[in-house]
Amino acid sequence: MxxxxxxxxxxxxxxxxxxxxxxxxxxxxxxxxxxxxxxxxxxxxxxNQIARALQRSQSFIIGVIVPDSQHPFFAELIKNMELYAYQRNYKLMLCNSLDEAEKEANYMSMLRENRVDGIIMCSQTLDVEEYKKASLPIVSFDRILSSQIPYVSSDNFHGGTLATEHLIEQGCRKLLHLSGPLNLEVLPNRRADAFKLTCMKHDIPYRIVEGEFSREAFSYYPEEFIRGKIDGSLHEYDGVFCSNDLIAYALYMYAVKRGIRVPEDLKIIGYDYNSFTKILQTPRLTTINQPAGRLGKKLCSTLINMIEDKESDAVSNSIIDVELIKGETT
Structure with a gap:
């Protein structure tokens, strides 16, 4: 041999x-x-991978905790993390938290027990202190955990600004934003901040409805998705910025069932531009592209560099730029 x-x-x-x-x-x-x-x-x-691991006291395994690997955006993100990890001779151990704090905490313990070299944290249900206890290199996606834990994110504020400005440029004068959950301090909430500030800048009536990021959660929203009260008077929204593409497509189907024409009566813009969005051509969704390829590579490379350069104390955060993709819904 x-x-x-x-x-x-x-x-x-x-x-x-x-x-x-x-x-x-x-x-x-x-x-x-x-x-x-x-x-x-x-x-x-x-x-000999086992010999390498023993020699360097490493497992060459990276733990990845995501909310739901079936979500099109996270599926694409995981694919790109795996591709880069493979190039660096690492493997991924994938965990689905399903947005359950107890499950996420159990996975954190399990990954430590399996001696992973580090963790990419894409799920965001635990308090910050829980992540600090991990005693492992950690990189966070879309959440600032501490000054010692680097994060990678798309430019959520710029994305929110692009989406809102586009709706206004297309003639919308009563806007609604369907956000994700706003109870946690996570970076995607900057999309709602940008929406609010842009509407105020242009003196546009607006409303923010807090919800979930999954398509299933759409069924819990009331009829006031399209009609609701702003400042005590009844308005009909003519533009909606959705915090991801699944919600945007669900809203499109909701509108069609009620005879509301898109984009003539209602303009819709999403956020992600994942593989599902790229494949579905009817309608082609107007959305904000947060590039899963670049995000996945940056998450993985940041963590591996931390693992292999233990002497460095430098924390390198990364914000990846976004762009508007014009489709048929605005």
């Missing part, structure tokens, strides 16, 4: 250089890396 010394001899480099290529550590020139990788292929050498 071939070993690392055989690879070094075949490539004409040192064992240390081969080790750096295998573990993706330190600077290795492109031609040297290619020689080592070709030598590994030629002699059919495969690194």
């Amino acid at each position: 071939a070993n690392i010394k055989d690879v070094a001899k075949k490539a004409g480099v040192s064992v240390t250089t081969v080790s750096r290529v295998i573990n993706n550590r330190g600077y290795i020139g492109k031609s040297t890396r290619q020689k080592v990788e070709q030598a590994m292929e030629d002699i059919n050498y495969s690194p």
Whole structure:
């Protein structure tokens, strides 16, 4: 069975250089890396993952806790995290919290017991102090947990501004925002902040209805989705900014069933532009694109860099830009 010394001899480099290529550590020139990788292929050498883990006191496993892996946005986010982790020789251990605090806390304990190297936290039900107790490298998605825990997020405030400005530019004069839950201090709430400030800037009557991010939760909203009271008088909303695409499509179906024409009578804009949105062409949804590919890669790369550079105390937060995707619903 071939070993690392055989690879070094075949490539004409040192064992240390081969080790750096295998573990993706330190600077290795492109031609040297290619020689080592070709030598590994030629002699059919495969690194012993268990030996690597024992040698470096690592499991090469990353824990990922999401609210629901079936949600199109999180499914795409997970896919891109897995692709990048694979490139860095890591595996993912996936946990669905289903927005249950007890389940999320149990998963945190389970991941520590399984000696994962770090956790990407996409679920957001626990108090901040619970995350600090983890004693593991953690990267948060869409939530500021502490000054010692980095976060990655799309530019939610800019996205909210783009969506609201677009509705106003399309002639809307009575606006509604269907937000996610506002009881937690999470960064997606900046979409509601931007909506409110933009409406005030343009002197546009508005209302914010707090809800959930899932499509199922839409059934709990009342008829006042379309008709409701603003400042004590009855108005008919002509534009709605939804905090994700599933809610936007549910609202579209709700309107069609009641004979409300979209976009002639009601303009709708979503947020995400996930794979589900890209596939569904009737109607093509106007939405805000928060790029799951870039977000997934940044989450994974930030955590792996923390794992492999234990001496660094620097906390690197990342905000990924968003863009408006014009469809047929505005």
